[in-house]
Amino acid sequence: MTSALRPVRIAAQMAPQHSSYENIRETAAELEAIGVDVIFNWDHFYPLSGEPDGLHFESWTMLAALAEQTSRVQIGALVNCNSYRNANLQADMARTIDHISAKGGEGRFIFGTGAGWFERDYDEYGYEFGTAGSRLNALARDMPIIESRWGKLNPAPTRKIPVLIGGGGEKKTLRIVAQHADIWHSFSDPETLERKLGxxxxxxxxxxxxxxEIEISTEVGRREVEEVEQVRALGASLFTVGLSGPDYDVDAVRKWIAWRDEQNAK
Known part of the structure; x- marks a missing residue:
């Protein structure tokens, strides 16, 4: 590993769909035990695959529970939908989970956020869907409010809560990333990632x-190791393995943990 590259981290995104909460709890415990660095869920109200009206749980309340349950891994949503909650409330919720997760040290919460896109969530829960542009404008408006609220809360967050922003839009999203993100998450292939980094x-x-200064995050998805290593060479260091109920395949994560350890030993 060259000095220019951050150490590799492996995240598991447990999609909170098609599973009992008991199974989600047990899977989170297993993921922490086998050595993942981050556990993500997602911020939706309905499944994104499989049976559209299947089992599904809400993101933020689950994150608070995971903060109490775990002791080492970082946790967050990949990603929170900015449209669903008042900006000041988001900041307060994030600060509270940060403290729940601290366990006598610094918090482990990552504030992953984005502009939102799943129209059914908006329609069913009574939010105005607007346009992609209006939702991105709202994210740009709300990020300074969130950061300002973190500076006013008592008690304050345990540390600077890292902000992850998801999305690859070149005009608006990447500008918001440049202004506010500690981590940028996208789904880019190597060629696209190189261009977007520019x-x-x-x-x-x-x-x-x-x-x-911004950590580069991406999905493992169905990629072969060769392509993942190409993305790695461009600077990516946080790699997420997606898991869904009813049977969360933890063995799929073990492979990438072994790869992480090989990369970090170089």
Whole structure:
């Protein structure tokens, strides 16, 4: 591993769908025990695959429970939908989970967020769907509010809560990333990632930010190791394995934990 690359981290995203909560709890415990670095869920109200009206649980309440249950892994949503909750409330919820997860030290909560996209959530729960542009404008408006509220809360967060922003939009999303993110998450292939990193750097220059400070996050998905290593060579360091109920395949995560350990030993 060259000095320019951050250590590899492996995350597991437990989609909170098609499973009992008991099974989700047990899977989270197993994931922590086998050595994942981060456990994510997602912020939706209905399944995104399989039976559309299948079993499903809400994100933030689950994250609070995982914060209490676990002791080592970081936790967060991949990603929170900014549209569903008032910006100041989001900040307070994040601060509270940060403290729940601290266990005598620093908190382990990652504030993963995005503009939202799943129209059924909006329609069923009474939120205005708007347009992709209006939702991104709302995210750009709300991030400074969230950061400001963190500075006003008593008690304050245990540390600077890391902000993960998901999405690859080149005009608006990457500018928000340059302004606010500690971690940027996208689904880019190597060629696309290289191009978008250049665009992100240009946004960084425009807002006065060295974007090399931002950790690069992506999905493992169905990629072969060769492609993942190409993305790694471009600077990606946080790799997420997606898992869904009813049977969360923890063995799929073990493979990538072994790969992480090999990479970090170089």
């Amino acid at each position: 665009i992100l750097a240009e946004h960084g220059k425009a807002v006065g930010r060295d974007t090399s």
